[in-house]
Amino acid sequence: QWRRVRARLQAELGEATFNSWFKQVEMNGVSEGRVMLSVPTRFIRNWIVSHYADRLAKLWADEDPSFCRVDVLVGAEARTEDAAPVSDAAPVETAAAQAPSAIRADTPLATAVPHGFEDAGVGAPLDPRFTFDAFVVGKSNELAHAAARRVAEATDVTFNPLFLYGGVGLGKTHLMHAIAWEIRKRQPERKVLYLSAEKFMYQFVRALRFKDTMAFKQQFRSVDVLMIDDVQFISGKDSTQEEFFHTFNALIDHNRQVIISADRSPSDLEGIEERIRSRLGWGLAADIHPTDYELRLGILQAKADEMMQRNGPVSIPPGVLEFLAHRIVSNVRELEGALKRVVAYASLVGRPITLDMSQEVLRDLLRSNDRKITIEEIQRRVAEYYNVRLADMLSARRARAVARPRQVAMYLSKQLTTRSLPEIGRKFGGRDHTTVIHAVRKIDELCLVDSGIEEDVDLLRRMLEG
Ligand code: ADP
Ligand code: MG
Numbered sequence: 001q002w003r004r005v006r007a008r009l010q011a012e013l014g015e016a017t018f019n020s021w022f023k024q025v026e027m028n029g030v031s032e033g034r035v036m037l038s039v040p041t042r043f044i045r046n047w048i049v050s051h052y053a054d055r056l057a058k059l060w061a062d063e064d065p066s067f068c069r070v071d072v073l074v075g076a077e078a079r080t081e082d083a084a085p086v087s088d089a090a091p092v093e094t095a096a097a098q099a100p101s102a103i104r105a106d107t108p109l110a111t112a113v114p115h116g117f118e119d120a121g122v123g124a125p126l127d128p129r130f131t132f133d134a135f136v137v138g139k140s141n142e143l144a145h146a147a148a149r150r151v152a153e154a155t156d157v158t159f160n161p162l163f164l165y166g167g168v169g170l171g172k173t174h175l176m177h178a179i180a181w182e183i184r185k186r187q188p189e190r191k192v193l194y195l196s197a198e199k200f201m202y203q204f205v206r207a208l209r210f211k212d213t214m215a216f217k218q219q220f221r222s223v224d225v226l227m228i229d230d231v232q233f234i235s236g237k238d239s240t241q242e243e244f245f246h247t248f249n250a251l252i253d254h255n256r257q258v259i260i261s262a263d264r265s266p267s268d269l270e271g272i273e274e275r276i277r278s279r280l281g282w283g284l285a286a287d288i289h290p291t292d293y294e295l296r297l298g299i300l301q302a303k304a305d306e307m308m309q310r311n312g313p314v315s316i317p318p319g320v321l322e323f324l325a326h327r328i329v330s331n332v333r334e335l336e337g338a339l340k341r342v343v344a345y346a347s348l349v350g351r352p353i354t355l356d357m358s359q360e361v362l363r364d365l366l367r368s369n370d371r372k373i374t375i376e377e378i379q380r381r382v383a384e385y386y387n388v389r390l391a392d393m394l395s396a397r398r399a400r401a402v403a404r405p406r407q408v409a410m411y412l413s414k415q416l417t418t419r420s421l422p423e424i425g426r427k428f429g430g431r432d433h434t435t436v437i438h439a440v441r442k443i444d445e446l447c448l449v450d451s452g453i454e455e456d457v458d459l460l461r462r463m464l465e466g
Contacts, residue, residue: 001063002027002035008059009052012364021048025072033068035060038075045072051341054333068202122203122219123193129306130177136302138295141171144286148175151257152182159284161248161258165265166288169331172261176227179259183225190224197233201240220247227259231280235271245276258283296325296335303336307343314343316353319459323355326463328362330369338362355462373464375413375427382409385460394429407439408457414440416464 006025010018021044028036039045048056049072061067132152137145144164151162164172180192195203207216220226226247234240251258262269266281291299300321308314320342328335338358345361346353359366383390386405393402393409406428413424414436421433428436447454 001030001060004063005056005059009055012055014364021052028073030064033064033066035064035067035070036073037070038073040075042074045074048072051337051344054337068198122195122199124195124199126177126180126194127174128181130174131181132178134302134306135171135174135178136295136298138292138298140289140291140295141166144171144175144288147284147286148179149182151259152179153186155187157255157257160252160255161260161280161283163266163280163283163285164259164261164288165263165285167290167331168263169333170288170290171332172288173229176229176259176261180225180227191222192225192227193220193223194227194229196229197231197244200228200244201234201237204240204243217247221250221254223251223256225257225259226251227261229261231260231262232264232269232272235269241273241276245273245279248276248279252279290329291332291335293325296328296332297321299332299335300325300339303339307339314347314353316343317355319355320353320358323358323459323462324362327366328369334365334369338365341365355459359462373416375417375419375424378412378416378464379409379427381464382412382460385456396429407443408453408460410436410439411443411457412460412464416461 006022009022013022024040024044025048026038028038030036039048053070056070057067060070132149135145144166147159147162148164151158164175166172176194180194183190183192204213204216207213228244231244234244248258260280265287266277266285269277269280304314304316304321321339324335324338324342328338342353342358342361346357351357379393380390382405383393386401386408388402388405393406395402397403410424410428413419413427414421417424419427421436425431425433425436443453443457447457
């Protein structure tokens, strides 16, 4: 298994990157879904944990369905402390809390920071960074955010259950932790339990094995607020579903707050029984949509601020955050990862952050975020950039204020799409192809003599493509 994971990592990261970080990684063993790796230095361990946690967890989970987390140990540590497999009786959470470098399947990056607390052995730790303060609100997540706040601030049950759903890395776990932190702060007497559906299953299976289902039921039914993350995990797992449903019903009947997350809406949860799906939709189902540009930029600014508060000032030149917000569109986790990677790289090689460097460092990520660029998009972006109205730019007006942006947009359309000159002309208010040729020549010339134009074109090109 390790050999296959290694091979895939090597293929994904490329020879050089792989050799810098993974060449000296050794496999120490696997027990109960827990993978133990050792590395020679603390530095390498931290780097791996902060940069490759998600990837490692994902690759491993692909190989081994029972995977729950990876521990990365440093040389000596690997042989002494923590070398013994976790005994059956020890809750997994405790072990995770002691190993600061554990990478979990559910919230991989969360374990790189100290945990807030443990909860009666069944709950998962909360990430101290996942608070409402740190959550940036935009159009795509405002409903989910508002609902989460309401539930966190109410003194009794509001929407029950609150069902949060959306694609991976869009902030579901963050919102759930934020609710938990907030309730703990406002109403410490309420007992809040947060865990992933996977862990729920794990606990349940263990309870069955130790013929301890009474205690199991007790644990869950005595809480005031139960949060189960990534409930899609129990699809097709019949007995776990059944138990989950009983727990769920018991809590709702006793007027306890239940909060669930999933990667899709209740009705789309295939592999989960109809009666459960329908009950999951009884309260409020709030979806989180993919981010838009403004939200991505807002998140980057917030993360950059937070980074500086923790690690001191970092000079990030204008254009870099904008560039990232334009180009890393997949999800917030990748967006955050991209920023961290650029900052870490700059500080490691001791060079200032620049657009060029960001592009270089993020090459693979940018490629995977790539999509086809359209003429419409170029036009929109250029109009935004020069602050002119799109309609004016496409009209017959010859005023310089719109003529130059128009030429830039034509130029970029020629450079970044495979459209022919006549096609481009048509998209620009039915102009002739000679107009397009003229624009392309003009901008080429200007770029040689006018560094302002050159920069504009360069920045626009990067924003559009990279
Ligand atoms: P999900 O559970 O939906 O897969 P997470 O909650 O784990 O996603 O979010 C992934 C990362 O993105 C986390 O580090 C989280 O803090 C961050 N994140 C997501 N949405 C936001 C947001 N709106 N504001 C700030 N950070 C966010
Ligand atoms: Mg999550």
